[in-house]
Amino acid sequence: MNDKSKIIAGLIIFVIFITFPFWYNMGKAAPVPEPKLTDKAKLEKECVEPKQFMKVEHMQILDVWRESVVRNASRTYVSKTGKKFNMSLASGDDSCIGCHSSKVDFCDKCHNYASVRPYCWTCHIEPPKEKK
Amino acid sequence: MENSRRSFLKIAGISALGLGTKPVLNVFASGENSEKREAEIQKNPAALKAKRWAMVIDTRKYESEEDLKPIVEACNKIHNIPKHTNKRHEIMWIWFDEFKYVFTNQEHEFVDDRVKHLPFLVLCNHCEKPACVRACPTKATFKRDDGIVLMDFHRCIGCRFCMAACPYGSRSFNFRDPRPFIKEENKEFPTRMKGVVEKCNLCAERLAVGKMPACAEASNGAIVVGDIYDSESEVRKLLKNNYAIRRKPELGAGPAIYYIV
Numbered sequence: 189m190n191d192k193s194k195i196i197a198g199l200i201i202f203v204i205f206i207t208f209p210f211w212y213n214m215g216k217a218a219p220v221p222e223p224k225l226t227d228k229a230k231l232e233k234e235c236v237e238p239k240q241f242m243k244v245e246h247m248q249i250l251d252v253w254r255e256s257v258v259r260n261a262s263r264t265y266v267s268k269t270g271k272k273f274n275m276s277l278a279s280g281d282d283s284c285i286g287c288h289s290s291k292v293d294f295c296d297k298c299h300n301y302a303s304v305r306p307y308c309w310t311c312h313i314e315p316p317k318e319k320k
Numbered sequence: 321m322e323n324s325r326r327s328f329l330k331i332a333g334i335s336a337l338g339l340g341t342k343p344v345l346n347v348f349a350s351g352e353n354s355e356k357r358e359a360e361i362q363k364n365p366a367a368l369k370a371k372r373w374a375m376v377i378d379t380r381k382y383e384s385e386e387d388l389k390p391i392v393e394a395c396n397k398i399h400n401i402p403k404h405t406n407k408r409h410e411i412m413w414i415w416f417d418e419f420k421y422v423f424t425n426q427e428h429e430f431v432d433d434r435v436k437h438l439p440f441l442v443l444c445n446h447c448e449k450p451a452c453v454r455a456c457p458t459k460a461t462f463k464r465d466d467g468i469v470l471m472d473f474h475r476c477i478g479c480r481f482c483m484a485a486c487p488y489g490s491r492s493f494n495f496r497d498p499r500p501f502i503k504e505e506n507k508e509f510p511t512r513m514k515g516v517v518e519k520c521n522l523c524a525e526r527l528a529v530g531k532m533p534a535c536a537e538a539s540n541g542a543i544v545v546g547d548i549y550d551s552e553s554e555v556r557k558l559l560k561n562n563y564a565i566r567r568k569p570e571l572g573a574g575p576a577i578y579y580i581v
Contacts, residue, residue, distance in 0.1 A: 229453065233522050237359070252361075254474060258470070258472045258474070259439075259462065259464070260365065261367065261464070261469075261527070261528045262362060262363045263360045263363070263364055263528055263529075264361065264362040264363065264364055265359065265360075265361055265362075266359060266360050266361070266362060267359050267414050268358065268359050272324060272362075275361070278510065279505070279507065279508040279509065280508060308511075310513040311473060311510040311511055311512055312510045313505055313507050313510060313511065
């Protein structure tokens with residue numbers, strides 16, 4: 189029982205090593221990103237549904253839209269406020285991409301932060317990059 | 321004693337009245353709520369509808385491959401179909417082939433010269449009883465009520481059972497990422513990705529907005545698409561006045577593409 193000092197020293201090194209990521213990144217938490225809206229989107233003020241709803245539920249809406257367009261050929265969405273929308277992610281000016289025309293400034297901002305990687309753009313054609 | 325019973329009955333009566341008004345209030349409350357409308361999904365009123373879509377190809381209206389190339393090209397262009405240099409990676413929605421390969425069961429030694437050397441357009445037959453739909457384990461391929469056999473590319477896992485099941489070879493598999501092989505992307509239509517099967521969709525995306533399929537539009541009247549259950553439709557008139565054949569009808573799949581020879 190004469191190794192008390194070694195054990196304690198070892199324990200201290202171990203604890204420091206294990207907690208390294210925590211204190212190394214202390215105070216450096218990435219700020220919550222705010223997706224940049226295009227002028228066209230800002231002008232509209234409201235997306236298909238209210239902002240808060242879109243923030244939380246946009247993936248559900250996209251899922252419902254996909255099912256409806258692909259399987260039922262029903263392509264017009266009438267929102268709670270009575271406005272009509274063309275149900276499309278990436279075709280035409282009245283699609284999602286028509287307003288949110290920058291993937292980097294809009295989709296990627298939050299998706300990268302949350303480490304979500306939806307594979308929409310392997311098939312759907314993303315808007316051209318130079319358009320910012 | 322008497323007094324307390326009396327007051328008890330009073331309170332009970334008032335309570336009963338109170339409870340009785342709740343449903344009434346609810347009705348009023350819901351009346352207010354119903355002014356807030358629910359979101360709903362509608363069809364485009366301009367969409368073309370049919371009980372059962374079918375196509376009639378009048379093979380007398382063209383003579384050579386040159387006549388068919390613009391038709392194939394029109395389809396390839398709007399559907400972002402890649403042009404692979406390697407034949408084995410080829411993606412085809414609509415293409416052409418010789419009589420002996422298209423109508424394998426009707427070929428014989430003495431087929432007349434015109435038919436023998438005529439290229440025949442081939443595409444998905446949008447079968448009445450599609451084998452591909454039965455084979456698909458994820459229901460990525462399905463048959464719509466109006467007879468169009470469609471694919472939900474989101475759900476395709478690339479198992480290729482449908483390709484094995486299809487008696488017409490109408491399906492192609494993306495062995496490679498198609499993006500680099502598409503010269504000019506049509507922004508209105510998605511591409512596919514590596515590892516999914518694809519085939520003709522009878523231009524479902526065009527029918528939904530009131531346009532006829534691209535091949536029919538590019539064919540100068542050689543291809544007619546319409547409702548085969550509507551006796552007044554153009555396809556029915558064509559079939560009534562001309563003898564038409566189908567590919568491998570003996571298999572019982574019920575193909576919906578008719579060829580006037």
